Amino acid sequence: MNTATLQANLITLRQRITVAAEAAGRDPATVRLIAVSKTFDAKAVRTAHAAGQNEFGENYLQEALGKIEQLRDLQPVWHFIGPIQSNKTAAIAANFDWVHGVDREKIARRLSEQRPAGMPRLNVCVQVNVSGEASKSGVAPDEAVTLCRLVSQMPHLKLRGLMTIPEPNRADARAPYRTLRALFESVRQAGVELDTLSAGMSDDFEAAIAEGATHIRIGTALFGSRIPAPAGVP
Numbered sequence: 001m002n003t004a005t006l007q008a009n010l011i012t013l014r015q016r017i018t019v020a021a022e023a024a025g026r027d028p029a030t031v032r033l034i035a036v037s038k039t040f041d042a043k044a045v046r047t048a049h050a051a052g053q054n055e056f057g058e059n060y061l062q063e064a065l066g067k068i069e070q071l072r073d074l075q076p077v078w079h080f081i082g083p084i085q086s087n088k089t090a091a092i093a094a095n096f097d098w099v100h101g102v103d104r105e106k107i108a109r110r111l112s113e114q115r116p117a118g119m120p121r122l123n124v125c126v127q128v129n130v131s132g133e134a135s136k137s138g139v140a141p142d143e144a145v146t147l148c149r150l151v152s153q154m155p156h157l158k159l160r161g162l163m164t165i166p167e168p169n170r171a172d173a174r175a176p177y178r179t180l181r182a183l184f185e186s187v188r189q190a191g192v193e194l195d196t197l198s199a200g201m202s203d204d205f206e207a208a209i210a211e212g213a214t215h216i217r218i219g220t221a222l223f224g225s226r227i228p229a230p231a232g233v234p
């Protein structure tokens with residue numbers, strides 16, 4: 001994708017974010033855009049960065065590490081948004097600023113223990129499965145408070161909020177995000193501090209913004225469609 005197209009996509013996206021936020025009575029500045037650059041190369045990230053985008057999301061660890069290395073000079077904010085296996089936690093803890101998708105205590109504990117000394121605490125969102133499908137990752141809603149409290153007590157993690165990936169093509173686009181927001185309120189009422197709702201992708205981010213999303217994770221609407229990841233990745 002050339003620079004002009006990427007810049008135009010970014011402008012269109014920012015306009016849609018503004019419209020959606022204002023329709024919800026929100027300040028558009030309270031919605032942060034994470035550009036999901038998985039499967040796109042370092043050059044694409046560099047182009048988006050030159051157009052003013054500073055936060056990037058990656059799913060596949062090996063691919064991400066290569067880009068992080070190549071883009072050290074830019075120092076963007078890196079978000080790990082993929083599923084996390086325990087043999088990947090050390091590299092994630094050492095190279096990312098945020099991790100969305102923590103859904104068990106063991107992973108949280110390893111990320112905290114492996115966060116290198118001298119780095120700021122790793123920002124964490126707990127992933128919740130609000131659709132209830134057995135195949136999807138994420139804690140069940142009734143386990144969210146417990147995991148959030150544990151994460152909030154880990155010395156090298158900073159609990160930021162909740163994240164979800166709802167089932168696509170649902171009848172009511174807002175329903176899972178409404179559930180996530182209600183859960184966010186109940187975690188706060190339980191005395192655990194949160195400030196982030198990581199919700200919304202290319203197909204449904206307006207619905208997520210209407211329900212209070214503070215971070216939307218957008219790939220396709222910015223970089224175009226992806227070639228599927230090769231088998232065995234990550």
Ligand SMILES: *Cc1c(COP(=O)(O)O)cnc(C)c1O
Pocket residue numbers: 036038059081082165200201202203217218219220221
């Ligand atoms: C790939 C991915 C996205 C971006 O999806 P698009 O539909 O391309 O915007 C967002 N969040 C997660 C967790 C992803 O894996």
